[in-house]
Amino acid sequence: MDSEGDPVPPPPGGVLWSLAGDVRGLLMLPAALTLQVARPAVGAGVDEHSVFRTDPWGRGERSLRSLQLWVYGGEAAAEEGRRLRRLHRTIQGTDTRGRRYHALTPANYAWVHATGFPVYQHASRYLVRPFTQSQERALYREWLQVGRVLGLRDQDMPPTIEDFWPYYRTMLANEVEATAVVRELVATDAPVPPPDRGPLALRLVLRAAWPLILPPLARFRRFLTVGLMPPDAREAIGLDWTPRQERRLRRFGAVVRAIVPLLPERLRYLPRARSARAAWRARRRG
Template sequence: MPVEAQAPRRGSVVWRYFGDARNMLLGPPLLVLQVAHPVVGAGVLQHSNYKQEPWQRLIRTYLSLSTMIYGGQRGAERETARLRRLHETIKGVDDQGRRYHALNPEAYLWVHATLVQGGVDAHRVFGRPLTDAQITEYYADMRQVGLLLGLREHHLPADWASFRAYYDERVLNRLENNQAVWDVIDSVRNLKKPLPVIPDLLWRPFGSAAGRLAHLVTVGALPDVMRDRLGLTWSSDQERRLRRFARLVRITMSLVIPPLRIAGGITAARITMALADRRERQARKNQPNRPGPSPANALTD
């Protein structure tokens, strides 16, 4: 891992905005964009249980991101090593005969890029847009997160303008219409119960309404070129409904003091860190002479 890579600092722009609860509203469209990359889509189709356990997958992703941002240097490095171990075995051949590996730097960068852009978009749609100065600082810190993840300097665009050019080019020329995309869209539109104990009679009306709203946000937040590629329609009525919902979110969150907006992410990171510490103590107790985990290396070219 590059020695210069640093986890976000307490009070930084990333610290204050990335874990904002509103960002979770853009989780579904970001997942669509991620799996539209052929490498990511193939890995999800062949190695993920997302369709069977969407809520569990969402919680695991939330805990991972929270640890990267709010777990400090130790938490970010430990989570990086865990993610690399998890993705090392995710490889194979997709349905078009193309070989893939989850640690492909180009695909790894794309997933990171969707999260970078998603943090900016969430505040533009559901809050107050970040200023140019805030975006400059935000991207510099998220670039450090990319380095922590194992990406190299030459993988990452140097500044926000370069990142935006890269992002638009990837959407235009690299993303595709594949089965993983439609699995995500279907799971958003037809939300499963988060807990089996919830009675069907109670979940049906709530799940149906929540699914329609999540689908509206998903389609509305996708880049125009991606909507066209998927054949998704977007009407002026849908645009008005999305704006009304965004205004409601904006008004509601204005009543919440800023520290509480990121409290979930901070708490999730602390829980994850505490559980990881306990597992490490138990492992040392069971195998006192076992060497500690080696640091994660950067992704290969």
């Protein structure tokens, strides 16, 4: 396909350019995924068609690679968007409310994308810094650009940040619920296989120690998933959050904000983000 008319990813140096490849973004992803699957149609699609139970590490690795392409992939970003749409063409069925769904129905596809914006906006207050009003507007504009990369049309998403919040509140009031997948993602006793990626020696060690590692890891995942979800979304789904947990999250965020900026770039940014940032700096110097 001729790529001349392909949508372009967000600009280098923008808000997403700094945020999406930062390792702190990894801590935000579970909250975004959980909010996505709180929409019954999305939850049913993941429940019936995803391999997140049998291959969670592979599923996570592929999702992360895809997300990095949306922002840092250059000409490859649009092709990744087309690949995702091809992948979702056959995903359809009936949700928990008895409604027929298709993954590419604009309302469903847009919700999956839309959830990233409020999660980034909320979680950054703890792990990075609160956005200024201009940064928040820029983030939303850039998130719309990513939506176009994924194949969303302009009419599929609220066109401005002022339009987004009423849409978001309507979705929380009428659509989201604690679906089976939501409950599974925040459970602390769900079975999860040990990691099957990385050096063999590390995999063997993790496999042997997994019965000891998984329980605290599951509790930490739930803590971050619920805590980094916007409070109104958390309440709409019915996820409990206490003042004590809020204080713990604030302390954790303060530590993360202090340590991560001191890390060398090879530890602070994911590989594709590092490569894109280095190439951008080289072009600017040239």
